[in-house]
Amino acid sequence: MLNEINQDAKTRMNKSVEALRQDLTKVRTGRASTALVDGLKVNYYGSDMPLTQVASVAVTDARSLTITPWEKPMVAAVEKAIINSDLGLTPNTAGTVIRINLPALTEERRRELSKVVHATGEDAKVAIRNIRRDANHQIKELLKEKEITEDDVRRAEDDIQKLTDSAIKDVDEVVKAKEQELMAV
Template sequence: MAKYDKADLERRMKGAVEALRHDLSGLRTGRANTALLDPITVTVYGSQMPLNQVATVSAPEPRLLSVQVWDKTNIGPVEKAIRSAGLGLNPINDGNNIRLPIPDLTEDRRKELAKLSHQYAEKARVAIRNVRRDGMDALKADESKKEIAEDERKRGEAEVQKLTDDQIKALDEVAAQKEKEILTQ
């Protein structure tokens, strides 16, 4: 059992919130967001590569993504990867670039995306609770090894609980903001 380290617990909890932010950035709203294409991998040169390693993705307009493929021979595989990614995007190949108009979301799709954002948030909450449990276990282990006294353990547990509450609150704010963005675009 590791020794109690508040800084490490805080770093791990904040990491869960950041992971949630990253996951949510890939969820599609009515606006063009380059992070939408982050999970896409393309089969080029005989291997799978992330899209951002074979092309530049930009958002020149609020409802348009532009993908500029560096090696023109890879335009076909990039277009195919985007089409088969299940994002509901229809790539338009103009010979040099691939344009991706972002269609309006239907009400059903909005609800589906909101539900997905809830799942991401719950996964992050579980991660934070696991870090909390690790901290509590470390405090109890330190007390049983006689490295800290009972009142120090209780003080430490209160610190861990406050840290957990703060990070869950931050996580809920991030999730609520994304849900509002999804439902009102």
């Protein structure tokens, strides 16, 4: 039973770290990435669809993206979605191809994005600590039901704490790497 609790906590903590990595791909670092527009929704004949389902997105060089909608009437809808997003990007349309040039990040903007990265990292740490709390609660429930001894509880809590420390260290490494990527000119 303790192994199952331990395994569950480990799996959930790894998922939290992986979710952090995914969230940080959406933070702009000065070079083009298709992940930048992954979250955009486009009005496709009355329903909101992810941009990747109505157009192809490609990185043409380090500072620009090209978006090619599958259907010609979708060009205006895709353009509108980009303008209305909080990305702060201006699309340039040439026929059926939409180009997005990414301006270089200013020092001030880099610092703002660094704060966003730190906040996202803190959220991941909170999630990991919540997983630790849940696991410790399950262990204490087993003790109440007299299925395990006090010594088992201490050992299990130590194991959970080691997992937590490891996951938080991973979060710190991911945040530090993203911050270095942001601050690189």
